[in-house]
Amino acid sequence: MPDHPASTVPDTVVDALFIGRIGPLAGDGAASAIDKRPVTDARWLDAGGVAGDTVADPIHHGGPERALNHYPAEHYRLWQARYPGFEDAFVPGALGENISTHGMTEADVHIGDVFRLGQATVQIAQPRQPCWKIGARTGIAGLARAVAAAGAAGWLYRVIEPGDIRAGDRLARIETATHGITLARLWSIQAARVPDEDDRRALLRLAELPTLAPEWRKRLAARARQLGER
Incomplete structure (x- = not known):
């Protein structure tokens, strides 16, 4: 299955930078920092995340392998169309991302791609695994499953070199992973009931990829074992 020629995708610009404070989740009351708001000043980014951003559940959010959350703004059109009546719930920042862009989606990037962002250097470490809180925040049951x-x-992203970032910074790819498996294909392989032989080989390669976050390597290795038992 050929992937999008990701190396040809031009650089993009960060439309907005978001941070959140821990507070009660609307309609649920659970502690969460998913309610993120835009900031226009420069913010320090390091392995602990964006300065001023907080994490209520450090087991499932934040940490060196999840230091920066990137969500393509064009996806919001998909959710607005799929959930009529909830259009106002789907605007950049609504799903708890730190940075929002146009022109770069899962079809354009790979695990291990390295980018220059402002003064920082970052590397894609894993796909985001959407959690139940995005459904609680928007009022849409099952939204996390639909997104996945x-x-x-x-x-x-993980942070390779810390530095200041801000809205308006260029996100410039400076290194493209050589394995050639886009995030879009990773999700497709993960979801397939019976992946074909090419996809199984790709799954095994991803499971052994040192630039993929350990949690995801374990998940894909388990999936590969499951397929091998069939």
Whole structure:
């Protein structure tokens, strides 16, 4: 299955930078920092995340392998169309991302791609695994499952070189992973009931990829074992 020629995708610009404070989740009351708001000043980015951003559940959010959350803004059109009556719920920042862009989606990037962002250097470490809180925040039951099923979940970066970032910074790819498996294909392989032989080989390669976050390597290795038992 040929992937999008990701190396030809031009650089993009960060439309908005978001941070959130821990507070009660609307309609649920659970502690969450998913309610993120835009900031226009420069913010320091390091392995602990964006300065001023907080994490209520450090087991499932934040940390060095999830330091920066990127969600393509064009996906919001998909959710607005799929959930009529909830259009106002789907605007950049609504799903808890730190940076929002246009022109770069899962079809354009790979695990291990390295980018220059402002003064920082970051590397794609894993797809985002959407959690139940995006459904609680928007009032749409099952939204997390729908986002994962569509492979439109965004992705998370680790920080290679810390530095200041801000809205308006250029996100410039400076290194493209050589394995050639886009995040879109990763989601497709993960979701396939019976992947073909090419996809199984890709799954095994991803499971052994040192630039993929350990949690995802374990998940894909388990999937590969499951397929091998059939």
